[in-house]
Amino acid sequence: MQRDIASGLGLKLPPAASPKETTQAIFDCLKRRSFLLLLDDLWDAVDLTLLGIPDPRASSSSRRAVVVTTRYKEVCNTMARDCRLIRLDGLSGEDALALFAEKVGLETLNSDPRIRKMAEEIITDYCQRLPLALTATGTALSSKKTYEDWVVSYKALKKSSANFPGMGKSFFPILKFNYDNLDEGAKKCFLSCALWPENYSIGRDELIECWIGLGFIDLQDISSAYFHGYQIISILEAASLLTPGDLEREVRMHQTIRGLALWIASNYGENKEKWIVTPDSSLKAGTPHFNWSNSERVSFMYNDIDSVALHTKCECLTTLILKGNMSLTSIPPGFFSRMPALTYVDLSHTGIQELPADIRRLSNLKYLNVSHTRLTSLPMDVEHLKELEYLVLYRTLNLKQIPRKVLSSLSKLRLLDLTASGNGYDLGIGAASSQGGPAYADIKDLECLARIRTGSLHWL
Numbered sequence: 001m002q003r004d005i006a007s008g009l010g011l012k013l014p015p016a017a018s019p020k021e022t023t024q025a026i027f028d029c030l031k032r033r034s035f036l037l038l039l040d041d042l043w044d045a046v047d048l049t050l051l052g053i054p055d056p057r058a059s060s061s062s063r064r065a066v067v068v069t070t071r072y073k074e075v076c077n078t079m080a081r082d083c084r085l086i087r088l089d090g091l092s093g094e095d096a097l098a099l100f101a102e103k104v105g106l107e108t109l110n111s112d113p114r115i116r117k118m119a120e121e122i123i124t125d126y127c128q129r130l131p132l133a134l135t136a137t138g139t140a141l142s143s144k145k146t147y148e149d150w151v152v153s154y155k156a157l158k159k160s161s162a163n164f165p166g167m168g169k170s171f172f173p174i175l176k177f178n179y180d181n182l183d184e185g186a187k188k189c190f191l192s193c194a195l196w197p198e199n200y201s202i203g204r205d206e207l208i209e210c211w212i213g214l215g216f217i218d219l220q221d222i223s224s225a226y227f228h229g230y231q232i233i234s235i236l237e238a239a240s241l242l243t244p245g246d247l248e249r250e251v252r253m254h255q256t257i258r259g260l261a262l263w264i265a266s267n268y269g270e271n272k273e274k275w276i277v278t279p280d281s282s283l284k285a286g287t288p289h290f291n292w293s294n295s296e297r298v299s300f301m302y303n304d305i306d307s308v309a310l311h312t313k314c315e316c317l318t319t320l321i322l323k324g325n326m327s328l329t330s331i332p333p334g335f336f337s338r339m340p341a342l343t344y345v346d347l348s349h350t351g352i353q354e355l356p357a358d359i360r361r362l363s364n365l366k367y368l369n370v371s372h373t374r375l376t377s378l379p380m381d382v383e384h385l386k387e388l389e390y391l392v393l394y395r396t397l398n399l400k401q402i403p404r405k406v407l408s409s410l411s412k413l414r415l416l417d418l419t420a421s422g423n424g425y426d427l428g429i430g431a432a433s434s435q436g437g438p439a440y441a442d443i444k445d446l447e448c449l450a451r452i453r454t455g456s457l458h459w460l
Contacts (some may be wrong), residue, residue, distance in 0.1 A: 005051065006026060009029050011026070011029060013025060022052065023050060027054060034062040035062075035064055039067070040069050042068055043259070048079070068083075091130075092129075097119075097120070099134045099135065099138070100134045100137070100138045101119075104138045108144070111145075112147045118154050122174075127174055132240070132256060136174065137178070139178070139238060140178045141153060157173065176260060179241070181239065186232050186235055188214075189216050190236055190241055195319075196299075198255050204229075204230065204250065204251060205226070208230070212229070212390070213344055214343075217229055222415075241253070273292075273294060273295055274294065274297075275296065275298075276297070276299070277297075293315075294316055295317055297318065297321075298319065298320050300321065300322055302324035302325070304327055306325075306329070307332075308322065312338070313338045314338055318344065319343070319344040320339065320346070322347050322350055323348045324349045326350060328352060329353065333356050335356060335358065336358045339362070340361065340364070342362050342365055343365060343367065344365075344366065345362070345365060345367065347369065348370060348392070349371070349372045350373055352370070352374065353374045355379050359381050359385070363386065366389045368388060368392070369390075371393060371394035371395055372395050372396070373396055374398050375398060375399055376398045377402065380405065382406045383403070383406045383409035384409075385410065391417070392416075393417055393421050394420065395420045396421040397422070399422045
């Protein structure tokens with residue numbers, strides 16, 4: 001929050017500025033000014049003093065206001081007991097029932113008065129007449145046609161509330177009810193959608209490639225893998241857990257549902273640093289001092305960071321995504337040696353020009369994506385990645401050579417993407433060096449790896 005506020009105020013803070021220094025800088029900037037601060041979708045109370053926000057009521061010469069939106073009245077009561085509360089009500093009972101009936105089916109609701117009674121309780125007590133909850137729940141119940149089916153589902157809905165102690169009949173349990181109805185594979189795929197920034201429109205193929213790399217979709221052949229991925233996306237859309245994106249081939253995760261996914265991924269809030277996923281553009285001057293030591297997945301996707309630093313060993317970290325940070329031009333030596341458990345690394349759309357030598361330490365790595373980077377060559381160290389199954393080099397335009405020994409050493413490689421790499425030429429394996437040194441792949445000869453399918457992955 002401090003970084004966003006400081007950025008909005010145009011403050012130039014040093015990368016190593018402490019929270020206390022940032023607090024003072026924000027306070028000094030605002031103490032004699034009028035301001036309007038909007039804090040959207042708060043889940044917990046925030047101490048405005050610690051943020052550096054002057055008390056809006058303390059000045060008679062300036063016009064000041066802080067506006068908070070939250071689903072929890074307690075947040076407002078904790079932050080300011082005398083604040084003005086404006087309640088935004090849900091749909092009317094009639095409109096809520098109409099929307100719910102549209103998703104469930106009017107014929108089902110009218111088939112048994114006991115079903116209608118349960119539906120009215122779900123609409124009021126659990127969905128709170130909120131459109132997203134009504135749509136999600138109605139869709140989940142649309143396949144339930146008998147009273148007995150509804151009893152089972154109603155009990156499951158009550159049970160899901162137990163995972164959110166203190167929330168009672170709140171919004172999350174109703175959404176988790178839809179999550180609970182997924183099979184284990186679809187659950188993993190759903191949670192991984194939260195690795196993208198909030199409100200980001202995700203390409204369907206991009207999502208499926210991530211699921212393949214994470215091992216959620218078994219790759220028997222490329223066509224079957226994509227077909228399976230499209231099926232999972234359809235299931236998530238049908239459950240109202242994904243919605244259409246900006247373009248036809250894109251999907252989006254609603255920010256509330258993304259919050260649910262991160263909540264579930266953190267063991268229902270017990271371990272908030274199990275997944276570290278930063279909001280879009282929240283990092284501008286280097287990686288903040290998160291505690292990575294117990295994290296399993298870290299995503300700094302599309303944050304425009306220019307450096308990464310790590311001073312502790314991350315024994316549990318399996319997934320690292322730095323995609324979309326074009327200002328990131330290098331990975332410091334020793335960085336990967338602190339992450340021995342990594343299986344998935346995405347460095348695509350960054351400005352890196354080479355991979356550090358300690359990438360050889362990633363003995364468990366299965367997926368490496370360096371697409372849209374400035375790499376000119378793969379280092380010999382890549383040959384030590386004996387578990388590597390997926391190597392993605394899409395549109396690596398500066399790529400000129402690949403050590404012959406690297407490709408021959410990757411015995412488990414199943415997918416190689418060389419599309420549009422090397423200034424538009426197909427990479428190829430050339431003859432061995434006449435000088436007896438390591439042979440390299442000639443930029444024009446690897447036509448045997450060309451694929452017959454339009455897409456972004458090359459099938460070996």
